[in-house]
Amino acid sequence: MTLLAYVGRRALVLPVMLVGITLLSFILSHAVPSDPVAVNLGELAAANPDTVAAFRHRWGLDRPLPQQYLIYLWNLAHGDMGVSITTHQPVLIDLRHHLPATVELAVAAMLLSLVIGIPLGITSAIRRDSLVDQVGRSVSLVGVSMPVFWLGLMTLVIFYARLGWAPSAGELNPRVATPPFVTGFVVVDALLAGQGGIVPDALAHLALPALVLSSYSIGVITRMMRGSMLEVLGEDYVRTARAKGLSRWIITLRHAARNALLPVITVIGLSFGGLLSGAVVTETVFAWPGLGSYAFQSATSLDFPAIMGVGIVVASVYVLVNLVVDVAYAVVDPRIRMG
Amino acid sequence: MALTVQVLPTPRRPLLSRLLPRVFTRSPLALGALTIVTLWAAVALAAPLLAPYGPLAQDIGDRLSPPTSAHWFGTDPLGRDILTRVVYGARLSIPVGIAAVALAALLGTLIGSVAGVAAGIVEEVIMRATDLMLAFPTVILAMIISAALGAGIRNAVIAIMIAWWPSYARFARGLVLAAREREYVEAARAAGASAGRVFMRHILTTIISPIVILSTLDVGHAILTFASLSFLGLGPPPQIPEWGSMIAAGRDYIDQAWWIGTFPGLAILSLALALNVVGDSLRDALDPRLRKS
Numbered sequence: 001m002t003l004l005a006y007v008g009r010r011a012l013v014l015p016v017m018l019v020g021i022t023l024l025s026f027i028l029s030h031a032v033p034s035d036p037v038a039v040n041l042g043e044l045a046a047a048n049p050d051t052v053a054a055f056r057h058r059w060g061l062d063r064p065l066p067q068q069y070l071i072y073l074w075n076l077a078h079g080d081m082g083v084s085i086t087t088h089q090p091v092l093i094d095l096r097h098h099l100p101a102t103v104e105l106a107v108a109a110m111l112l113s114l115v116i117g118i119p120l121g122i123t124s125a126i127r128r129d130s131l132v133d134q135v136g137r138s139v140s141l142v143g144v145s146m147p148v149f150w151l152g153l154m155t156l157v158i159f160y161a162r163l164g165w166a167p168s169a170g171e172l173n174p175r176v177a178t179p180p181f182v183t184g185f186v187v188v189d190a191l192l193a194g195q196g197g198i199v200p201d202a203l204a205h206l207a208l209p210a211l212v213l214s215s216y217s218i219g220v221i222t223r224m225m226r227g228s229m230l231e232v233l234g235e236d237y238v239r240t241a242r243a244k245g246l247s248r249w250i251i252t253l254r255h256a257a258r259n260a261l262l263p264v265i266t267v268i269g270l271s272f273g274g275l276l277s278g279a280v281v282t283e284t285v286f287a288w289p290g291l292g293s294y295a296f297q298s299a300t301s302l303d304f305p306a307i308m309g310v311g312i313v314v315a316s317v318y319v320l321v322n323l324v325v326d327v328a329y330a331v332v333d334p335r336i337r338m339g
Numbered sequence: 340m341a342l343t344v345q346v347l348p349t350p351r352r353p354l355l356s357r358l359l360p361r362v363f364t365r366s367p368l369a370l371g372a373l374t375i376v377t378l379w380a381a382v383a384l385a386a387p388l389l390a391p392y393g394p395l396a397q398d399i400g401d402r403l404s405p406p407t408s409a410h411w412f413g414t415d416p417l418g419r420d421i422l423t424r425v426v427y428g429a430r431l432s433i434p435v436g437i438a439a440v441a442l443a444a445l446l447g448t449l450i451g452s453v454a455g456v457a458a459g460i461v462e463e464v465i466m467r468a469t470d471l472m473l474a475f476p477t478v479i480l481a482m483i484i485s486a487a488l489g490a491g492i493r494n495a496v497i498a499i500m501i502a503w504w505p506s507y508a509r510f511a512r513g514l515v516l517a518a519r520e521r522e523y524v525e526a527a528r529a530a531g532a533s534a535g536r537v538f539m540r541h542i543l544t545t546i547i548s549p550i551v552i553l554s555t556l557d558v559g560h561a562i563l564t565f566a567s568l569s570f571l572g573l574g575p576p577p578q579i580p581e582w583g584s585m586i587a588a589g590r591d592y593i594d595q596a597w598w599i600g601t602f603p604g605l606a607i608l609s610l611a612l613a614l615n616v617v618g619d620s621l622r623d624a625l626d627p628r629l630r631k632s
Contacts, residue, residue, distance in 0.1 A: 145611040150604030161594040277478035299486035
């Protein structure tokens with residue numbers, strides 16, 4: 001199979017997946033014992049039969065469930081995800097405001113995991129059973145066993161409350177004027193607005209939550225990289241390279257690490273899901289105004305239009321990231337396409 | 340032509356009981372982890388005997404006390420003893436973690452086996468549904484479900500079960516497919532055993548050990564997820580001693596009372612870490628490729 005055919009086949013499944021995601025979000029948020037009318041309208045408006053009827057009609061609640069789903073899909077196709085009960089804004093606008101902060105956090109955390117996890121995994125494997133290996137294995141074990149919200153709290157206790165090295169929770173110092181919303185990425189918006197001075201403050205606020213959020217994926221990536229590297233180091237071509245008298249560095253980096261990275265690529269995509277899960281709790285600890293905070297706020301107030309919106313966005317992001325990862329894998333490893 | 344095929348019973352002891360002693364006598368780390376898990380289980384069982392105070396007993400005069408000889412782990416804003424509440428927390432977290440994983444494994448194994456045995460369109464539908472479920476990050480899915488059902492221990496368990504069964508279904512289906520190809524299964528089929536008997540007697544017995552091992556690997560993770568849900572306010576009500584909600588309570592006191600959130604977190608970390616080491620050791624023992632290296 002050519003690369004193009006592989007990408008095409010994977011891309012064909014995508015729309016089906018996305019529709020499936022909307023269906024599942026719909027089922028999850030409608031299989032609820034609570035009454036959306038009462039929750040959405042509030043007691044006063046729910047007492048007025050005309051308002052209730054209008055609301056029911058608007059969301060098709062007077063129709064059978066399958067039809068309701070089609071109405072939701074129709075509205076969704078027209079860029080309407082409904083109005084959030086808690087913010088009284090269109091869900092789409094809310095998502096647009098909260099997504100960039102989460103992307104910022106998740107990307108920073110992923111970068112940290114790669115920068116720390118990959119070298120640690122490699123060193124751990126080539127110096128097996130050494131001190132470095134013990135550290136690497138401990139880091140990966142502790143990383144996957146760590147309650148992220150607790151780690152967040154502890155870093156705030158130590159680095160903010162005790163030592164005063166880190167800024168308090170939040171995206172920016174409260175005394176700093178937030179740059180006008182253009183992209184939603186604080187750093188980019190600050191530069192666009194000519195407020196370059198707040199960039200260091202923004203980065204300082206990002207550091208702790210990103211590090212905390214990355215703890216799990218650092219663990220996963222270190223462990224995977226170590227295991228994969230150990231396997232590759234036993235391969236014939238590595239022995240051949242050694243027999244040819246190549247230097248240790250060249251063997252490690254050119255022959256072993258490049259091949260050992262392959263399975264790690266898949267894990268990177270999969271651990272992105274863990275990253276998004278972790279973002280919910282990390283954001284609530286660090287008062288980070290992202291999708292996680294929004295999801296939490298809407299889930300606890302039974303704000304179903306918002307919950308569905310978050311579910312659809314997060315699941316779609318996850319599916320897309322994994323598609324990109326799989327394609328990247330197919331690019332670097334032609335065997336995948338052949339299978 | 341009458342052909343008698345005698346299906347020999349498996350001569351060896353089941354995989355799990357054969358491996359268990361070897362895993363823990365060989366690795367000091369695994370043995371240490373097993374000891375910690377056992378200790379936590381003992382703490383959970385003997386909580387009323389071990390805890391110095393009642394889990395709900397308040398001593399307003401001694402509120403927000405730092406760790407002292409009277410209160411080893413300090414007290415919370417209502418003057419409740421944190422050591423006591425951490426000890427009682429084990430009584431909740433361990434059974435909840437086990438129950439959530441057991442239910443998810445049961446449901447997933449059932450659905451995955453149906454997919455593996457039925458094949459065809461049924462299998463296709465089931466596997467695509469699990470793909471979809473897996474597209475939702477666990478905590479977000481569990482959060483949506485437990486928010487929809489309402490906060491509480493039972494609903495948190497249900498939420499974790501619904502969020503996790505798909506990975507078990509996948510795993511079980513893979514195992515069933517592999518087991519179907521084994522000679523003894525083919526032999527049983529050739530001998531005329533019914534599909535039900537082949538499944539119960541030959542396939543199910545083969546796939547159960549790996550599923551049990553995957554489950555032990557997941558209990559630590561389930562305890563973490565339950566604590567996360569609790570931390571988000573989707574677990575039991577705040578007066579119930581639960582590690583995640585105790586940490587949430589510590590959030591408002593980070594600059595005056597570090598001990599409120601610190602000790603419950605250490606409890607979660609130590610238990611999850613030990614469970615992960617135990618699970619890892621079991622998995623390594625099962626995977627011959629890893630064992631060799």
